[in-house]
Amino acid sequence: MKREELLKGFKEQFGYEGERVFFSPGRINLIGEHTDYNGGKVFPCAITMGTYGVVKARTDKEVHAFSGNFPEKGKLVFNIETISYKKEDNWTNYVKGMIKYIQEKTGDLPHGFDLYVYGTIPTGASLSSSASLELLSGVIVRELYGLSIPQLDLVKMGMRTENEFLGLNSGILDQFAIGMGKEGHAMLLDTTSLEYEQIPLVLPQHKIIIMNSMTQRELVDSEYNTRREQCEAALKELQTALDIQSLGDLTEEDFEENKHVISDDVWLRRAKHAVYESARTERAAEVLKKNDLKTFGQYMDESHVSLHEDYEVTVEATDLLPRLAWEEQGTVGARMTGGGFGGCCIAIVENEYVDRFIENVGKGFKEKIGHEAEFYIAETSDGTKEWIVND
Numbered sequence: 027m028k029r030e031e032l033l034k035g036f037k038e039q040f041g042y043e044g045e046r047v048f049f050s051p052g053r054i055n056l057i058g059e060h061t062d063y064n065g066g067k068v069f070p071c072a073i074t075m076g077t078y079g080v081v082k083a084r085t086d087k088e089v090h091a092f093s094g095n096f097p098e099k100g101k102l103v104f105n106i107e108t109i110s111y112k113k114e115d116n117w118t119n120y121v122k123g124m125i126k127y128i129q130e131k132t133g134d135l136p137h138g139f140d141l142y143v144y145g146t147i148p149t150g151a152s153l154s155s156s157a158s159l160e161l162l163s164g165v166i167v168r169e170l171y172g173l174s175i176p177q178l179d180l181v182k183m184g185m186r187t188e189n190e191f192l193g194l195n196s197g198i199l200d201q202f203a204i205g206m207g208k209e210g211h212a213m214l215l216d217t218t219s220l221e222y223e224q225i226p227l228v229l230p231q232h233k234i235i236i237m238n239s240m241t242q243r244e245l246v247d248s249e250y251n252t253r254r255e256q257c258e259a260a261l262k263e264l265q266t267a268l269d270i271q272s273l274g275d276l277t278e279e280d281f282e283e284n285k286h287v288i289s290d291d292v293w294l295r296r297a298k299h300a301v302y303e304s305a306r307t308e309r310a311a312e313v314l315k316k317n318d319l320k321t322f323g324q325y326m327d328e329s330h331v332s333l334h335e336d337y338e339v340t341v342e343a344t345d346l347l348p349r350l351a352w353e354e355q356g357t358v359g360a361r362m363t364g365g366g367f368g369g370c371c372i373a374i375v376e377n378e379y380v381d382r383f384i385e386n387v388g389k390g391f392k393e394k395i396g397h398e399a400e401f402y403i404a405e406t407s408d409g410t411k412e413w414i415v416n417d
């Protein structure tokens with residue numbers, strides 16, 4: 027994305043020059059799915075597909091926001107003194123949520139701003155376009171008003187925006203990956219303690235391919251919340267036998283020894299996924315540190331199977347992509363990524379096979395599903411920050 031194009035977009039809308047430009051990445055999760063709200067481990071990285079924002083302070087208390095992705099919606103306007111969720115305010119509800127929680131922390135902001143936003147993350151593709159916008163808004167507000175708010179606090183406010191302002195019961199994975207990302211690294215996060223480790227993700231012989239199933243995510247919110255409730259129900263029963271706070275506290279052995287207390291087979295399978303996936307994620311990060319990509323790929327494959335069989339968050343299209351990928355020469359590992367019920371999968375593939383991989387997987391997908399999948403090469407990125415020229 028060219029900086030001049032963003033500045034031009036701002037000027038076209040507001041009639042004068044924008045002052046500052048910011049970038050917020052998207053994310054892929056390499057492994058550790060549906061573990062974050064279970065107190066387990068996740069292992070995501072921020073990617074260069076993301077959301078850009080151009081901003082200039084106003085003298086009144088209003089925010090005027092325009093998205094180059096939704097020009098038909100025109101400029102959406104709200105007042106920072108009377109912030110509330112309104113469905114018709116569409117994507118700006120994410121901006122509002124962040125302003126609300128920042129004002130709660132640091133006091134009322136002195137004035138509003140004009141904002142031009144443009145995103146390169148396909149929407150509904152499970153690459154976290156909403157968390158990207160949340161962190162973008164948070165960092166913009168912090169920098170514009172010279173506030174002193176640690177990035178991790180903005181991450182938590184992003185999650186509050188989802189949970190309390192938008193009413194989606196998600197964990198901290200997406201906001202963390204986007205706010206705390208580091209180019210050339212993936213982040214192993216313990217979602218209970220919020221301790222994390224940046225682990226180099228430099229793969230000169232391989233590419234990480236994002237495979238977009240272009241499948242509309244359906245029932246995602248209700249199914250997501252149901253998974254969460256099922257894990258909570260299993261946890262409650264396990265707590266009658268064990269002194270644990272979350273499923274993430276359990277080893278696989280503890281789980282096997284105590285799983286008989288879970289009264290419902292579906293709850294048992296959900297909990298099993300959460301426990302095994304968290305352990306797998308920790309091991310995957312360890313083998314990556316030792317450059318054992320082959321074993322890392324096997325963990326990715328196992329993760330996918332568990333998400334398909336025990337957690338049941340795949341749909342035909344997102345289950346097919348990894349299976350086609352596994353058939354291809356040069357594939358190290360493949361799995362769905364993100365919340366599931368459609369969206370994207372990822373695969374790690376040896377450089378020399380990438381073109382053939384995309385051709386073959388694309389062909390097999392089209393034959394079975396009837397529409398084209400899209401493929402992107404993932405590149406890691408830093409977390410959300412101002413785009414300083416010559417940075």
Ligand code: GAF
Binds near residue numbers: 059364
């Ligand atoms: C979605 C949620 F927003 C995350 O918190 C996480 O639970 C993920 O699904 C599944 O791992 O992206």
